[in-house]
Amino acid sequence: MQELRWIDAAAGGVLGLLIGSFLNVVIHRVPLMMYRGWLTDALANLSSSQDTPTLWQLVFGTGSAQPKPLVQAADDGLAQVDNLPPLGLARPASRCGHCGHRIRWYENIPLLSYLALRGRCSGCRTGIGWRYPLVELATGLLFALCAWRFGLTITGALWAAFAALLVCQFAIDLDTQLLPDSLNYPLLWLGLIGAAAGWTGVPLSSALWGAVFGYLALWLVFHGYRLVTGKEGMGYGDFKLLAALGAWLGADFLIAIVLVSSLVGALLGGLLLLAGRLAHKDIPISFGPFLAGAGLVCLMIGPATVREWMPFAFPLGGLLR
Ligand SMILES: [Zn+2]
Missing domain, CATH: 1.20.5 (Single alpha-helices involved in coiled-coils or other helix-helix interfaces)
Structure with a gap:
């Protein structure tokens, strides 16, 4: 086996x-x-x-x-x-x-082409961003993990889709401060459908309330923050993304997601600081990449292990499950 x-x-x-x-x-x-x-x-x-x-x-x-x-x-x-x-x-x-050099099929083989071309365009020798092979490698490892844990099953495919959508939201928000609905909504629906069909192992009621409370929690923070400071600290895309994560992991997981996302934020902020990206103060960093990162971390560690490691993040125990 x-x-x-x-x-x-x-x-x-x-x-x-x-x-x-x-x-x-x-x-x-x-x-x-x-x-x-x-x-x-x-x-x-x-x-x-x-x-x-x-x-x-x-x-x-x-x-x-x-x-x-x-x-x-x-x-x-x-x-x-x-x-x-x-x-x-x-x-x-x-x-x-x-x-404008047209990328041929043999220049488009994941990872291998990047290595063979030594990270440069074959037409003009301009460097190809390191993000391309990194996204390929990350997606490859995440899919391998899903297949390892769940086998080549619907559950495995579903969690792989979860990973793929979060990788996109992570990078898109980092680039543009956008979290497209065209990715957030499929993520939310897949979480609810997966729960209803018994594929994610989360009871449907927990997935539903996870989506509701996930959205409401950030909606309240957003309007509270705006009331106090007159500024907008995040966007509606963030509410939808936490709603989607709540649907996938369950209502009782929301505190853990927010805690993990602040860890991801600290880590990512440190890395970007090291890379010199934050030296310019006008580059905004939004909450979306932290949330998406938290979803990926929970997938990698495994929801059951997160429960074991962070019992304080589940104060209501099994009440919300
Ligand atoms: Zn070129």
């Missing part, structure tokens, strides 16, 4: 490397797709092609007319956006961000 576990882990690891390569595309393109979508919506709402009553009239009253230059500028902008090449996850093919 022990040999079979190693075979499962190896298969999971290889699949994870391949998925990790795709996650790099997700991390890079999902924010770009969001930016383009927001700009397109804004321009379309101001352009001459909009329905009546216009958005302008809905805001300023039926008698008001949108200034002509604003309509003209929106039409021009919309035409420019329409001329952009399509942008999706599958297309266009990956290119070097520096010289």
Whole structure:
């Protein structure tokens, strides 16, 4: 049986490397797709092609007319956006961000290509970010762990999806301070569905209340903090992410998640400080990467072991389970 576990882990690891390569595309393109979508919506709402009553009239009253230059500028902008090449996850093919060199299939093999190319574009020799192989390696190791622990089962696949979505949220929030709904919602739903079907081992009621209390807890902190300081310390994406983690791990796990996320925050802050990223004070660091990191740490250590190591984080014992 022990040999079979190693075979499962190896298969999971290889699949994870391949998925990790795709996650790099997700991390890079999902924010770009969001930016383009927001700009397109804004321009379309101001352009001459909009329905009546216009958005302008809905805001300023039926008698008001949108200034002509604003309509003209929106039409021009919309035409420019329409001329952009399509942008999706599958297309266009990956290119070097520096010289436009099209990345061929043999230059796109997880980890191996990075090592073979010695971290440089074959077209212009510009360095390829170390983040690419790191995301591939991390995803490979996380998938291998899921396959090792759960075998090649639905439960294993589900936790691998959990890991993949969190890796994306971690990196996207670090880059852009965004936590896309297009990743948060599938994460939340998969957690609830996994509980309902008995795949995550968390009772459905605990998953549901985990989502509710996870969202509410940060919502209260957010509005309390804003009331006291007049500033916004986090965003709605953070509430949704903690709701999703609550759905996966259960309501009684929320305190542990927040505690682990502050540890992750201290660790990540220290690393970024060492890397000199925080030397510029205007680089904002948000809460999302800490939450996503906490979810990944709980997966790696294993929920049962987290319970053993942090009994103080489960004051109500089995009450919420
Ligand atoms: Zn290049």
